């Protein structure tokens with residue numbers, strides 16, 4: 001793991017100015033005076049999967065950090081937990097190329113059907129879609145050295161169980177990246193503060209699962225990521 005983001009957790013009381021609340025949203029569609037988010041629902045029933053895909057695309061700028069922390073390149077095998085309609089699975093597939101493999105896991109068959117449609121349209125073969133509860137995933141069903149879990153744990157009924165499952169499927173030394181919304185963020189996008197997970201809580205679940213923290217980064221005022229390595 002390399003780079004300047006191996007720093008300490010956020011400085012206390014960090015409050016960015018309003019303009020920087022929306023760094024990933026084009027200026028033309030940024031809210032100006034009021035926040036326009038629909039009320040958050042853990043099961044995502046307030047949105048259809050095409051809308052979720054569009055919202056994934058607004059977070060595209062976060063991807064380079066995730067891929068960099070996982071060290072992914074051509075021919076790699078990676079699992080995306082809670083892939084949803086698959087914006088990031090498709091990007092991962094491009095990164096690992098036709099000789100690599102992306103396992104896209106989601107509990108929603110409809111979300112993965114949306115991914116399948118886009119996958120076929122682009123002619124991408126190296127994504128295997130798996131409908132499953134990630135906390136009960138059969139480790140024998142996947143062979144991956146890296147895992148990506150972004151904006152999933154705050155939707156999950158058993159986030160600690162999902163991390164334990166990731167630890168079971170990764171080989172010793174395998175890496176995982178967890179991305180979440182920060183409870184200290186402005187909450188202009190994403191879930192309300194009450195539904196956000198503090199980095200310390202996520203880290204404690206990781207530790208219990210045998211996933212040791214190797215890096216942390218506050219990617220934007222709203223988003224943070226934690227990189228962990230499976231104990232060897």
Ligand SMILES: C[S@@+](CC[C@H](N)C(=O)[O-])C[C@H]1O[C@@H](n2cnc3c(N)ncnc32)[C@H](O)[C@@H]1O
Pocket residue numbers: 044056081082083084085088105106107108111132133134135149150151152155156157158162
């Ligand atoms: C907001 S989407 C995030 C999608 C994508 N990871 C991203 O960063 O945009 C959360 C996804 O997690 C899935 N999910 C939540 N709990 C899950 C579980 N226990 N097993 C598998 N998928 C789960 C939901 O179905 C949903 O598709």
